Amino acid sequence: MQLLIRNANLVTHETTLKNHWLMCSDGSIEDFGPMESCPEVGNALDAENMYVLPGAIEMHIHGAAGVDAMDADMEYLEKIATHLPRTGSTAFLATTMTAPFADIERALINLADHKYDSGAKLLGVHLEGPFISSRHPGAQNPEHIIIPDEEALRHLQDLSGNRIRLLTYAPEEDDGAFLEALRALDIIPSAGHTDATYDTLKNAQDNGLSHITHLYNGMRGLHHREPGVVGFSYLEQPYVEVIADGVHSRPEMVKLAFDTITPERLIMITDAMRAQGLPDGEYDLGGQTVHVSGNEARLSDGTLAGSVLTMQQAVSNMRDYTGCSWTDIVRMSAYNPAVELGLTDAKGVIRQGADADLVIYDEASNLKHTIINGERVF
Numbered sequence: 001m002q003l004l005i006r007n008a009n010l011v012t013h014e015t016t017l018k019n020h021w022l023m024c025s026d027g028s029i030e031d032f033g034p035m036e037s038c039p040e041v042g043n044a045l046d047a048e049n050m051y052v053l054p055g056a057i058e059m060h061i062h063g064a065a066g067v068d069a070m071d072a073d074m075e076y077l078e079k080i081a082t083h084l085p086r087t088g089s090t091a092f093l094a095t096t097m098t099a100p101f102a103d104i105e106r107a108l109i110n111l112a113d114h115k116y117d118s119g120a121k122l123l124g125v126h127l128e129g130p131f132i133s134s135r136h137p138g139a140q141n142p143e144h145i146i147i148p149d150e151e152a153l154r155h156l157q158d159l160s161g162n163r164i165r166l167l168t169y170a171p172e173e174d175d176g177a178f179l180e181a182l183r184a185l186d187i188i189p190s191a192g193h194t195d196a197t198y199d200t201l202k203n204a205q206d207n208g209l210s211h212i213t214h215l216y217n218g219m220r221g222l223h224h225r226e227p228g229v230v231g232f233s234y235l236e237q238p239y240v241e242v243i244a245d246g247v248h249s250r251p252e253m254v255k256l257a258f259d260t261i262t263p264e265r266l267i268m269i270t271d272a273m274r275a276q277g278l279p280d281g282e283y284d285l286g287g288q289t290v291h292v293s294g295n296e297a298r299l300s301d302g303t304l305a306g307s308v309l310t311m312q313q314a315v316s317n318m319r320d321y322t323g324c325s326w327t328d329i330v331r332m333s334a335y336n337p338a339v340e341l342g343l344t345d346a347k348g349v350i351r352q353g354a355d356a357d358l359v360i361y362d363e364a365s366n367l368k369h370t371i372i373n374g375e376r377v378f
Contacts, residue, residue: 001026003374006038008047008360011326012054012350013335022052024356024374031352045376047360050368051326054348055090055357056311057337059166060126060214060241060269062095062285064276069094069125070286072106074113081119083277085370085377087310088333090357091121091347093166095271097286098129098140101152105159112161119377121357123341124165127156128213131178132193133170138218139305140193141286148178157185165341168192168213171204183208188340191229191238193218198227205236211340212240214271215257216249217304234260239340241269242332244317245309247296251321258321263328267336268314273297273306316365326361 003024010017010032022032023039062068065083067076077094084092096107104127114122129140131148146152148169157164166188169178172195182189191201192213197220201209212219212233220228233240240261244254248271258266270276275283275292283290283297290297290305297305315329322328330348338348346355356374361367370378 001374002030002041002043003356003371003376004039004041004044005047005052005360006044007035008050008052009326010052010350011330013327013331013348016051016326022350024371027356027373029350029352029354029356032350045369047369049363051361051363052350053326053330053359053361054334054338054350054354055359055370055372056088056268056333057123057341057347058084058089058092058270058311059267059337059340060095060128061092061272062097062306063274064272066274066278068274068285069096069111070099070103070107072103072110074110076110077114077122078117081117081122084120085372087277088312088315088359088367088370089120090359090370090372091123093124093126094122095126095128098132098137098144099286100144101130101146104130104156108156108160108164111163112159119372121372123343124163125160126166126168127164128168129193131167131169131173133173133195135195136193136218136220138193139285139288139290139299139303141288148174150177150181153178153181154185157187166190166211170194170196171209172196172200174204176207179204179207179209191219194229195220196229198232201229201232202236205238210238212238214248214269215240215242216253217243233257237265239265239267239336241267243269243271243307243309244314244321245295245307246317246321248304248307251317254318254321258318258324263324263331265336266332267340268311268318268332270309270311270314271307272309276308276310312365312367315361319365
């Protein structure tokens with residue numbers, strides 16, 4: 001099966017190749033080049049004045065289309081895999097949350113059994129909690145928070161079939177053994193829902209901490225005598241998640257993060273819950289009722305509870321808030337996640353032999369097509 005894309009602007013994490021063609025074959029990128037050398041084939045997609053990007057990798061998404069990773073139901077995987085390509089994402093980490101330990105176990109067993117069929121590709125699991133701080137629970141139920149425990153961690157990784165790739169925890173609650181276990185299990189450590197100080201984070205970074213969960217939210221803020229998690233994110237070298245919905249962070253604060261942290265380290269996420277793509281109303285998140293209205297999802301007490309943001313809207317917002325380039329978008333939505341996950345041979349890039357998982361946008365940031373395994377799925 002071949003698919004030729006013609007007259008396109010091919011966007012990589014380094015540059016934009018204007019007026020190019022790209023050939024997909026047998027699920028991979030076979031070749032590409034300037035239009036003067038374009039081959040003649042019957043199955044062609046005209047992308048004139050459009051931008052072809054590597055498909056976004058969602059590193060932090062709980063649910064969408066009415067389903068959630070905590071449902072422990074194979075329907076979650078089927079529905080989210082079908083839904084995400086319509087939003088600009090071609091791969092994802094299924095994200096769990098703080099809940100009764102038995103519920104987390106069931107969710108991981110369900111995810112361990114997944115076999116890829118079609119749609120967006122499950123790359124693993126993002127375990128958000130339960131090893132977080134009760135001082136910054138956000139919409140995580142504080143009743144089920146537990147102290148970082150390396151034996152519990154190994155148990156959960158075994159249940160997942162070694163699919164946990166990223167884990168959000170509170171470094172200040174760890175004596176060092178938990179972080180050591182994370183690295184031994186090849187899990188990316190992320191500081192989130194944490195009251196850690198700058199010095200605590202610096203020490204953790206020296207021992208492998210490399211990621212920050214949803215900047216500004218669920219963390220010790222910036223202070224001139226204690227830089228906290230926000231100051232650490234600005235000044236040091238972790239990859240940093242940002243939710244560009246204008247709700248979790250004002251547009252001006254997203255721009256500040258963009259200017260300070262730069263696209264070299266920012267990762268765009270949605271942190272979406274099951275209401276993504278559905279009407280306003282009441283929904284469940286980890287056993288708690290969430291009220292969705294417009295672009296906001298909140299618990300009854302007003303606490304933000306994930307989002308209904310899509311990656312396509314995040315792309316549009318990020319361009320509006322910061323004036324960033326399409327190359328910057330590739331870095332923040334696809335390349336940086338692929339680097340962290342060790343997947344740049346196949347994902348987050350446009351090169352010969354890489355997966356033909358691509359998205360096509362027009363200049364106004366409207367998603368026009370999504371291609372997975374070299375076939376148009378949207």
